[in-house]
Structures are given as structure tokens and as C-alpha cells.
Amino acid sequence: MSDLPDDLLRTLAAALGDGFRLDADERLTYGYDNSRRHALPDAVALPTTREQVVALVRACRTHRVPVIARGRGTNTTGAAVPTAGGIVVSFERMRRIVDVRPGDRCAVVEPGVLNGDLQRALKAHGLFWPPDPTSADFSTVGGNLACNAGGPRAVKYGASRDNVLALTAVTGSGALIHCGSATTKGATGYDLQRLLVGSEGTLALIVEAMLKLAPLPASRRAIRARYRDVESAAAAVARLMAQPTTPSMLEFMDGDAVRLAREIGGADLPADTGALLMIEADGDAHTLPHAIDALISAARGDGCLEALPAADEAARERLWAARKALSPALRSLAPGKINEDVVVPVSRIPALVAGVRTIARDRALPIVCFGHAGNGNLHVNLMYDPADADQRARAQTAMADVFALTLSLGGTLSGEHGIGLAKRDFMPQAIDAPTLAMMRAVKTAFDPDGILNPGKLLPP
Incomplete structure (x- = not known):
């Protein structure tokens, strides 16, 4: 049974109806992502409107209950895993393509729309949304925005952050905010929509997005x-x-x-x-x-x-x-893998590849590299047997070696997978202390009680 307070349970049941789930099997289903990490939430919410999301966040804030936004769980860093318990908010029922405006080259969508479904709908208008992760047929637009997903076309067209015009979102205080505009140029205050993209649900829950589209090439x-x-x-x-x-x-x-x-x-x-x-x-x-x-x-x-x-x-x-x-083919090399999507300046790719080969040799583990070379974004796949304690320890050491190498080359920890849990503890190596302090201040401004996806992205 859930440990949530009775009055919170009554409030959420009234607000969400059959979109509020407490049974153990349901909770188990929503407790994981593609990182293979797992934790059991106290409840699952399946909202259909932004008003329900506002009501849910406000009620959870009153009781200091964590709120974890979720798309379809394709993330590989543990960002959607409810490690602190609380309520997983799955946006699978908010999947409307609200509007497509070919003349303005934009579309308005709810966060649960699948990337692949959106692309098929836009094709009739001769348009597409550039982010195209490998998981496009299964991942949601909201999830793509949460981790700033990219894909092969990012080298020319940019990642999610470069292809969003405006967002409507619910902050940790339960406020409904509107960031950005339908114009491709704007100098009216802070660029909050780009700030929310890549924030992994730690600042606000996106309930609607206005996306910048591109013409399909001839x-x-x-x-x-x-x-x-x-x-x-x-x-x-x-x-x-x-x-x-x-x-x-x-x-x-x-x-x-x-x-x-x-x-x-x-x-x-x-x-x-x-x-x-x-x-x-x-x-x-x-x-x-x-x-x-x-x-x-x-x-x-x-x-x-x-x-x-x-x-x-x-x-x-x-x-x-x-x-x-x-x-999926990598599983033929070893039963376990650590997939890190590090990024370096393009001119440093030769040094990154050479360094990874040295790490593979020194740690006696196969490391397979592929990815989006035009952005300097390589997927470094460390292959090992999780059941072998020695291999497991060497894989973790090799991962730290890869991060240290990446940072020494002027790179950064992630290009499109995000930080989540997997890379959180390496953040102080990538971001200096004053900048991390500023990030924490931004988190507090959006989420004063720290209920949104606690424990992710920012180190303790």
C-alpha cells in the first residue's frame, strides 16, 4: 500500500479520477527507465489536462511529496526513476497535436505525443521536426525536450533546444507559466523556454510545446x-x-x-x-x-x-x-553495457577516439564507439558482465576515465542523453562551484520545496 497521506490521496483521486493509480502492479510498471534502474513510486498519475497537472503539483507541494515527470521511459540515465518515491506523472494521455501552422512553420503539441507520430502528421504539410533520436517511434516530445534530445540531423538542424519556440509548464510551486512566443526572433526578457529544455523535469513539468519546424528537403x-x-x-x-x-x-x-x-x-x-x-x-x-x-x-x-x-x-x-x-546488437558482445554520450569539439574527435582505445586496452574491456560525429557527440559503449564483480568495477573505473578524458579535451558529459543519476556525481568535474551554485539557485526559484524529480541532475 502507498504511504501517502489520506487527504492527499482523496485530493488526487478527485482531481484525476481513473488517472490516479495505487495498485502495486501499476506502480511497478512506472518505476523504471531504459537505464535498467528501478524504484517503486507511491502512486502513478495519468493526467489529461494542464489543470489536472496544476492541481496535482499544488497538492504534492503542500505535503512535500516528490513529483517525477515521465514520457515513455526511453531515457538511459535514470532520470525518470522515482528514487525518492512520490508520484510518477506519465503524460501518455496528453498526446494531442493541437495545431499545425504551415505558414508559421510551427506546431503546438502536448508532451505525450510520440516523435514518430508527429513526424508522420507533419509530412502531409511538407514539414518535419528536426530532433530524430533512435527512439523516435517510442519516445515522446516531452521526453525529447526534457533531455534535449538530438539525433543524426542535429549536425545541420540542431537539437531539441534549437527547435522549440515556446513552452507552457507547471513549476514546482504549482504556477502555470508561458515561456517564449510564436516568433523565431524575440528579445523580451529571459529565454526561459530554452532553460527548461534539458532540465530533466527538475524545474517544471511541460504541458504544451510550440515547436519550430523545417521544410522537408526535396x-x-x-x-x-x-x-x-x-x-x-x-x-x-x-x-x-x-x-x-x-x-x-x-x-x-x-x-x-x-x-x-x-x-x-x-x-x-x-x-x-x-x-x-x-x-x-x-x-x-x-x-x-x-x-x-x-x-x-x-x-x-x-x-x-x-x-x-x-x-x-x-x-x-x-x-x-x-x-x-x-x-541492441551490442548485447551480443556482453550482457551489460554503460552507454555514455560524451561530446568534444569536432577537432578533438581524433584525440577522443584514440584515448578511448587506450582506456579499453588498460581496463581490458571492449568499448564500442559510434554516434553523431558532426557534433562531436560519440556514444561510448562500455561492455561488461554485470554478474562479474571485477568486470563491474573495471567498467565503472573506465567510465570515470572516459569522462575525465572528455573534459580534458574541452568537452562535456552529455550531448543528448542528459545527466539523470548516471552522471550526476561527475557534475562538479564538469561545472565549477559558482556555476553549480547558480544552477541550484535557479532550481530553488522554479521549485522552492525541491519536489520536482529530486536527486537528479544536480549533485547533493
Whole structure:
């Protein structure tokens, strides 16, 4: 049974009706995310309106009960796990696409809309929302905003923070606030909507978002560039991003990732491929060939085995399908993985890749790297057996080594997964004490009693 006060239970039951759940099975279902961490909430709320969210937060504030916002649980850092108990607020019933305004290139949506459903609805208008994480068919817009999700297209179009115009949200005091406007330019006060994006539900609960859309490109073509080794591919990334033509996607795969893409994903990749770049450009039919030529020229260089455009759309789709199959394919190497999405300046990617290879050798653990090279955002996957205490200890040490390496190269702890629990204790290494103090002051301003997703993002 729940330990919540009786008067709070009565208040929430009256406000939410059948959207308030207390049975153990229901609570168990909402106590995890894709980090494989788990904690049991005291209750689950399934609101359908912003008014219900306001009522819930105000009631919880009165009783100092934690409130944890949740999308579909695809987050990998433990950000949606109710470690302090309290009430998990799942936005799965707030899934309306409220409005699409092609003339203003914006859409108004509720937080529970799935990214993939939104993209399909926008396609009829010749538009798309740029953030495209691998989990797009399963992750919600609210969740994407909470952790500033990106994806392959972020290299050209930006991540979630760059593609939101306005937000309506409920703060920890139960206030309904409106941040931003329907305009792409604005100089009216503080940029609060961008502040809320990436805050992982620690400042406010997003109940509506106005998103900035982009026109669907008329054409796109992919290039497959194979390299002798990861150092050659990493050097090519720096060349590609230093020339004028910006690719719409630039993905990196090391040798182990290439092998998995070939053996499990079915990709047609020769066995001598030590690393791979998947490059894509989009645009109109007149300019696209020139962009492809420029990107191929930059991709070629020392260690490049070949750099060729995909023969047709089917070949392009097969290439990207193999890339998207990588995360589940990693389980064939080891039963456990720590997936960290570190970021460095693009020019430092060669140093990051070389350093990770050294860490893998020193800690005697396989580490597979792939990800969004055009942003310097690599997914570093540390593979180990959780049942082996020695491997588990070495994996944790290797993770700390990767973070220290990333920071030494002028990088940061996360590009799109966020901080959550997994990286929280490393924050003092990435952020200096005065800046962390300012972040805590901002948290207090939005959430004076600390009820919103306590214990996440900011270290104790």
C-alpha cells in the first residue's frame, strides 16, 4: 500500500479520477527507465489536462511529496526513476497535436505525443521536426525536450533546444507559466523556454510545446566512406566539418560497430573496414550533386578505402537501418553495457577516439564507439558482465576515465542523453562551484520545496 497521506490521496483521486493509480502492479510498471534502474513510486498519475497537472503539483507541494515527470521511459540515465518515491506523472494521455501552422512553420503539441507520430502528421504539410533520436517511434516530445534530445540531423538542424519556440509548464510551486512566443526572433526578457529544455523535469513539468519546424528537403543522398582505421575516420570528420558544405548527417562507427552492423544488421561492409562514416546531404536537385562532390572530396584522404554515394534510396535506407540496429546488437558482445554520450569539439574527435582505445586496452574491456560525429557527440559503449564483480568495477573505473578524458579535451558529459543519476556525481568535474551554485539557485526559484524529480541532475 502507498504511504501517502489520506487527504492527499482523496485530493488526487478527485482531481484525476481513473488517472490516479495505487495498485502495486501499476506502480511497478512506472518505476523504471531504459537505464535498467528501478524504484517503486507511491502512486502513478495519468493526467489529461494542464489543470489536472496544476492541481496535482499544488497538492504534492503542500505535503512535500516528490513529483517525477515521465514520457515513455526511453531515457538511459535514470532520470525518470522515482528514487525518492512520490508520484510518477506519465503524460501518455496528453498526446494531442493541437495545431499545425504551415505558414508559421510551427506546431503546438502536448508532451505525450510520440516523435514518430508527429513526424508522420507533419509530412502531409511538407514539414518535419528536426530532433530524430533512435527512439523516435517510442519516445515522446516531452521526453525529447526534457533531455534535449538530438539525433543524426542535429549536425545541420540542431537539437531539441534549437527547435522549440515556446513552452507552457507547471513549476514546482504549482504556477502555470508561458515561456517564449510564436516568433523565431524575440528579445523580451529571459529565454526561459530554452532553460527548461534539458532540465530533466527538475524545474517544471511541460504541458504544451510550440515547436519550430523545417521544410522537408526535396532530395537527399548518402555517402558511405570506409577507412583503414578509426584514426583515419576521425581525422576525416574534422576535415568534413571544416569545409563550407554542412552535411545533414555525419555518423561515425568504429571497427567493432562496423562488424556488428555487418554480422547482425546485415550491412554490406567489406571485412577490411576499420571504421566507417555515414554522410548525408539534403537540398534541391540542382545543388545536391555539388554538395555530394564537396563532401566526398573532404572524406577522402589518408586511410580512406573508398567514399562512394549510395546507389539508390534503398541502399541509403539499408545503411541507416544497420546504424540504428547497433544499440541492441551490442548485447551480443556482453550482457551489460554503460552507454555514455560524451561530446568534444569536432577537432578533438581524433584525440577522443584514440584515448578511448587506450582506456579499453588498460581496463581490458571492449568499448564500442559510434554516434553523431558532426557534433562531436560519440556514444561510448562500455561492455561488461554485470554478474562479474571485477568486470563491474573495471567498467565503472573506465567510465570515470572516459569522462575525465572528455573534459580534458574541452568537452562535456552529455550531448543528448542528459545527466539523470548516471552522471550526476561527475557534475562538479564538469561545472565549477559558482556555476553549480547558480544552477541550484535557479532550481530553488522554479521549485522552492525541491519536489520536482529530486536527486537528479544536480549533485547533493
